[in-house]
């Protein structure tokens with residue numbers, strides 16, 4: 001009897017797995033079409049200097065709003081593109097769009113772009129990246145690449161090579177989501193990072209839990225000592241922003257300063273707020 005039920009369960013599971021695989025394949029096809037039809041977009045979220053809330057740059061974040069499927073999160077479609085082997089195509093499309101948009105911003109603003117862990121295993125990544133920048137005349141010094149610890153761990157030697165080639169061209173490297181996952185302090189010594197982004201989990205726990213405060217303070221002190229820049233992610237309230245200022249954290253990012261917005265909205269925002277545009281308007285007017 002139990003054997004029969006057992007077998008029945010296997011049937012149910014395999015049906016679910018088959019269904020899951022069909023869904024993933026449909027999603028894959030839809031995403032491939034979206035890339036071809038230029039339906040994958042990139043939004044920009046400000047990164048500010050905490051002492052005066054001045055915008056220093058923007059992080060590019062992929063957005064896909066499918067006419068049939070609706071909004072699909074990048075935490076779903078980026079891993080899918082990685083699994084199905086076309087993250088390089090997706091990422092090149094996104095970098096192209098993000099860099100193009102950045103070209104019309106004031107020149108002192110940087111662009112921060114997420115590299116997937118698969119791209120850090122692919123020896124062509126640096127060459128492809130530089131080719132895109134070159135094609136559109138984008139100064140590599142304005143670009144930062146965000147990578148995660150998982151990415152440098154899984155294929156350390158290839159990752160090291162890619163990071164070296166990107167840095168030689170003037171691109172800066174940020175360690176994203178620091179403090180979660182497979183954190184190792186040794187990694188900060190072994191890889192030539194320029195900046196550390198403190199994961200939003202620590203910021204959102206600030207008001208409820210003293211441990212997070214100690215961890216953030218420790219990260220900030222350590223980064224100061226190592227000569228690394230530091231950004232706190234996921235700042236949602238004035239209280240959180242104020243605490244991070246007190247901890248000596250130089251930069252911040254989060255809904256409190258601005259949600260990710262499309263290129264046109266970002267441009268309008270800059271025209272209203274950025275000193276360089278204000279200057280142009282004053283000299284013209």
Ligand code: C2E
Pocket residue numbers: 045060061062073074075078091094114115116146176177200233234235236253254255256260
């Ligand atoms: P991430 O690189 O750590 O990006 C930060 C995420 O936090 C973004 O989610 C952003 O919208 C969200 N966020 C920013 N401020 C706040 C806040 O104050 N509160 C809360 N609750 N969330 C905040 P998003 O856009 O859904 O992206 C999720 C992840 O997907 C990213 O995490 C990144 O790992 C990946 N991703 C997004 N765009 C790209 C891309 O172009 N390429 C690659 N390879 N990965 C991407």
Ligand code: MG
Pocket residue numbers: 059114146176
């Ligand atoms: Mg990021």
Ligand code: MG
Pocket residue numbers: 176177197199233
């Ligand atoms: Mg992050």
Ligand code: MG
Pocket residue numbers: 177
């Ligand atoms: Mg993240």
